[in-house]
Amino acid sequence: NMFDLHPPFQIDGNFGATSGITEMLLQSHNGELHILPALPSAWPAGKYQGLRGRGGYTVGATWTSGRATEILVKFDRAGTVRVRNTVFTGTVQVVDAESGAAVTFTKPESDLVSLTGQ
Numbered sequence: 001n002m003f004d005l006h007p008p009f010q011i012d013g014n015f016g017a018t019s020g021i022t023e024m025l026l027q028s029h030n031g032e033l034h035i036l037p038a039l040p041s042a043w044p045a046g047k048y049q050g051l052r053g054r055g056g057y058t059v060g061a062t063w064t065s066g067r068a069t070e071i072l073v074k075f076d077r078a079g080t081v082r083v084r085n086t087v088f089t090g091t092v093q094v095v096d097a098e099s100g101a102a103v104t105f106t107k108p109e110s111d112l113v114s115l116t117g118q
Contacts, residue, residue, distance in 0.1 A: 023037075023038070025048055028055070032081075032083070035061050035071050035083060036085060045063060057073050057081060059073055067086070068085050068086075071085060071087070073115075078116075078118035079118075082108070082112055082114045084109075088111050092113075094113065104116075
């Protein structure tokens with residue numbers, strides 16, 4: 001039982017559920033942020049903000065019809081990050097959210113962008 005809704009309550013089950021839901025929205029491994037890797041069909045539209053990725057990144061995403069419409073990555077320190085999502089297989093615009101300036105990025109794979117920030 002993923003959710004502990006009956007006595008005796010076990011806190012690890014409740015924390016496990018939260019962790020599982022978070023992993024559906026953001027996976028952060030090997031220097032890569034995978035945005036919406038396992039979005040359930042029951043959530044066709046939504047938004048999250050403030051999830052923490054390994055390496056010092058704060059991530060947010062908005063999606064409609066099961067597809068990302070906006071991805072926000074805030075750098076806590078200077079560096080390069082790889083961000084994966086199916087939206088990158090099409091034409092995308094990557095901008096600095098504060099200045100609105102275009103951000104230079106590379107595409108090592110069809111659904112992966114690599115960008116540097118500070």
